[in-house]
Amino acid sequence: MNSGRFTPESARLDDAARAAWLYYVAGNTQDEIARKMGVSRQSAQRLVATAVAERLVKVRLDHPIGRCMDLAEALTKKYALQSCEIVPSDPGAPDLLTGVAIAAAIELERVLKSPEGKIIALGTGRALKATVEQFPRMTSPQHRIVSLLGNMMADGSATPYNATISLAERVGATHYPYPLPVLASDAAELENLHGQRAVRNTIALCGQADFTLVGIGQMDHSAPLFVDGFVPETEMRELAAAGATGEITSWVYDSHGVLIDCAFNARVASAPLPKAADRRVVAVAVGAAKLAAIDAACQGRLVNGLITNEATAELLLAK
Amino acid sequence: MNSGRFTPESARLDDAARAAWLYYVAGNTQDEIARKMGVSRQSAQRLVATAVAERLVKVRLDHPIGRCMDLAEALTKKYALQSCEIVPSDPGAPDLLTGVAIAAAIELERVLKSPEGKIIALGTGRALKATVEQFPRMTSPQHRIVSLLGNMMADGSATPYNATISLAERVGATHYPYPLPVLASDAAELENLHGQRAVRNTIALCGQADFTLVGIGQMDHSAPLFVDGFVPETEMRELAAAGATGEITSWVYDSHGVLIDCAFNARVASAPLPKAADRRVVAVAVGAAKLAAIDAACQGRLVNGLITNEATAELLLAK
DNA sequence: CTATTTAATGAATATTTGCCCATGCACTAA
DNA sequence: TTAGTGCATGGGCAAATATTCATTAAATAG
Numbered sequence: 001m002n003s004g005r006f007t008p009e010s011a012r013l014d015d016a017a018r019a020a021w022l023y024y025v026a027g028n029t030q031d032e033i034a035r036k037m038g039v040s041r042q043s044a045q046r047l048v049a050t051a052v053a054e055r056l057v058k059v060r061l062d063h064p065i066g067r068c069m070d071l072a073e074a075l076t077k078k079y080a081l082q083s084c085e086i087v088p089s090d091p092g093a094p095d096l097l098t099g100v101a102i103a104a105a106i107e108l109e110r111v112l113k114s115p116e117g118k119i120i121a122l123g124t125g126r127a128l129k130a131t132v133e134q135f136p137r138m139t140s141p142q143h144r145i146v147s148l149l150g151n152m153m154a155d156g157s158a159t160p161y162n163a164t165i166s167l168a169e170r171v172g173a174t175h176y177p178y179p180l181p182v183l184a185s186d187a188a189e190l191e192n193l194h195g196q197r198a199v200r201n202t203i204a205l206c207g208q209a210d211f212t213l214v215g216i217g218q219m220d221h222s223a224p225l226f227v228d229g230f231v232p233e234t235e236m237r238e239l240a241a242a243g244a245t246g247e248i249t250s251w252v253y254d255s256h257g258v259l260i261d262c263a264f265n266a267r268v269a270s271a272p273l274p275k276a277a278d279r280r281v282v283a284v285a286v287g288a289a290k291l292a293a294i295d296a297a298c299q300g301r302l303v304n305g306l307i308t309n310e311a312t313a314e315l316l317l318a319k
Numbered sequence: 320m321n322s323g324r325f326t327p328e329s330a331r332l333d334d335a336a337r338a339a340w341l342y343y344v345a346g347n348t349q350d351e352i353a354r355k356m357g358v359s360r361q362s363a364q365r366l367v368a369t370a371v372a373e374r375l376v377k378v379r380l381d382h383p384i385g386r387c388m389d390l391a392e393a394l395t396k397k398y399a400l401q402s403c404e405i406v407p408s409d410p411g412a413p414d415l416l417t418g419v420a421i422a423a424a425i426e427l428e429r430v431l432k433s434p435e436g437k438i439i440a441l442g443t444g445r446a447l448k449a450t451v452e453q454f455p456r457m458t459s460p461q462h463r464i465v466s467l468l469g470n471m472m473a474d475g476s477a478t479p480y481n482a483t484i485s486l487a488e489r490v491g492a493t494h495y496p497y498p499l500p501v502l503a504s505d506a507a508e509l510e511n512l513h514g515q516r517a518v519r520n521t522i523a524l525c526g527q528a529d530f531t532l533v534g535i536g537q538m539d540h541s542a543p544l545f546v547d548g549f550v551p552e553t554e555m556r557e558l559a560a561a562g563a564t565g566e567i568t569s570w571v572y573d574s575h576g577v578l579i580d581c582a583f584n585a586r587v588a589s590a591p592l593p594k595a596a597d598r599r600v601v602a603v604a605v606g607a608a609k610l611a612a613i614d615a616a617c618q619g620r621l622v623n624g625l626i627t628n629e630a631t632a633e634l635l636l637a638k
Numbered sequence: 639c640t641a642t643t644t645a646a647t648g649a650a651t652a653t654t655t656g657c658c659c660a661t662g663c664a665c666t667a668a
Numbered sequence: 669t670t671a672g673t674g675c676a677t678g679g680g681c682a683a684a685t686a687t688t689c690a691t692t693a694a695a696t697a698g
Contacts, residue, residue, distance in 0.1 A: 014384050017384035018388065021380050021385055022388070025385075025389075026388075029654065029655090030654075031653095031654075038429045039677095040677070041654095042656090042657090042677070043676085043678080045655065045656065045657090046676090046677095049656085051380075055381070056385075057378060057380060057381075058379050058380070059343040059344060059376060061336055061340050061370075061375055061376060061377070062374070062375050062377050063332060065337055066330075066333045087340075088340045090341055090347065092347075096345060098344055099344055102344065137381055349684075350683095350685095359647070362646085364684095364687095365646095365647095368686080
């Protein structure tokens with residue numbers, strides 16, 4: 001049933017995809033699918049469930065929901081954004097990433113459909129990871145995908161929120177990981193690290209990116225930097241005292257979206273934030289906790305595009 | 320709730336889209352949606368149904384099989400087939416038989432899994448041989464496997480593309496070989512051959528077959544009939560002049576799938592092609608060279624099922 | 639203002655789906 | 669070979685979904 005390499009695993013996915021097609025596209029009931037595929041009804045159900053679990057089934061809504069359009073327009077005006085995408089919130093789970101992840105994946109797909117080779121720069125974090133998971137497989141080796149920062153801790157261990165590798169894999173493009181820790185121990189080590197030829201090349205690519213997609217981190221007790229163990233509590237307190245409101249690829253900024261001149265930022269190993277004037281720099285972020293951080297980033301023109309959900313958009317407008 | 324002009328219709332679609340989003344993307348049940356949107360459960364169901372009916376919900380399958388299913392559906396419609404199976408092509412080897420052979424074997428297996436004794440009729444050729452090679456061993460002596468044609472040349476030597484014997488061996492079923500050459504020397508000899516009791520019995524079985532699986536031969540310089548030495552070049556040219564486009568079990572047909580009334584067909588010793596109206600007659604065929612032959616066979620209802628690959632399916636649809 | 643038609647609603651019900659669990663089969667290690 | 673370990677299978681049942689139908693509300697014409 002499968003021409004290439006035949007493995008039990010690929011056969012299982014083939015069947016799952018076939019069942020899902022019959023279910024979602026052709027509109028069969030699971031009973032009919034079972035008969036057509038010669039399995040029991042329960043097995044058919046399992047196949048469909050597998051296809052959903054393996055993310056083979058992608059659902060999208062082809063309708064601009066009025067309320068979301070209104071919010072997007074209002075935010076575009078408020079922050080002078082180049083692009084703004086609002087997805088509906090689930091009232092019960094307003095911080096759900098799935099919706100924005102799909103929207104971001106569609107945006108990304110639009111860029112990567114181009115026949116010209118594009119450079120895509122990606123940050124890290126849960127939102128980015130969720131976005132890449134929504135991304136369909138395609139074959140577009142003309143593009144280059146580059147990481148804006150490392151995901152290693154000082155001891156060399158890595159967080160799992162890496163988006164570059166899996167996106168590159170799905171796109172079939174070459175990728176440029178960022179082979180540095182998130183933070184250097186001091187400015188001197190940083191200079192040394194940045195001197196490496198490969199690193200210089202990667203950073204240069206980041207500066208030329210046609211499309212940059214980043215997450216936004218808040219700076220309170222639930223801050224990704226703190227939760228993931230990059231920054232100890234004492235330093236978090238110092239940063240808060242210095243007015244830290246949010247961070248993008250670890251660069252910490254204040255409530256106006258201006259990078260803070262502090263010891264912490266002097267150790268940040270990430271690529272410099274692109275000037276969001278001439279290139280598209282889009283943030284994906286959701287949740288009340290990130291409110292101040294999103295507001296500041298937009299105000300300070302650290303990003304010129306925003307993908308968020310209804311609930312967050314309403315809070316932003318109320319600010 | 321809606322930007323731009325407010326009409327009852329657009330509000331209805333907005334709600335439908337929102338409900339569909341909560342259902343398909345956020346994974347709510349219709350009960351939850353009803354509570355969240357403040358409507359009854361039935362209304363929520365209707366909203367979701369509306370969104371589907373209005374085609375606001377787009378589902379796609381991120382798996383090679385998805386494309387295959389689309390093609391199968393299109394071909395089923397185009398040729399009014401009873402069944403159509405498309406396997407993914409290996410882009411590097413678009414004429415590889417392995418994929419379709421596995422698919423055909425699975426189809427065959429489905430029939431042979433039945434506890435009732437079935438009659439299976441088989442043609443010859445590389446595709447059939449490959450199919451049988453993919454067939455697992457089983458013990459189902461209740462079935463009968465019968466050959467639709469011989470594989471002897473006039474001198475009594477045999478081509479190796481015999482499927483009946485090895486399938487019967489793998490299934491553990493009784494088999495009925497076709498003890499005649501492919502071609503008689505003339506109509507008189509043919510009548511004589513067909514008079515044999517065993518042959519009459521075999522042909523009768525072919526007519527009752529529950530499932531008939533055949534290959535399709537093209538009629539150009541790469542024709543199996545020519546390559547395997549059944550037909551000399553001069554006769555091939557005559558047939559081509561008479562409009563021969565393809566052959567199934569050596570019966571030669573024109574570009575509309577109508578058997579050609581000619582000296583050659585008068586010598587063909589194979590069992591008559593089953594009327595593909597009431598019985599399942601499935602062809603396995605792959606490759607650009609067979610395009611016209613496949614198209615004609617389907618057009619002329621010589622077969623009512625097709626197993627091929629993605630590349631061939633695309634070419635057929637483009638015709 | 640009323641009669642008539644149309645569309646929307648929710649109750650009742652039929653169908654479909656999701657899940658748990660006992661069973662059995664295949665594979666592994668001793 | 670045998671006991672053990674997983675893992676797929678299908679029965680059974682509860683949950684969720686779709687459909688039908690009678691009723692009511694709204695819209696429109698007279």
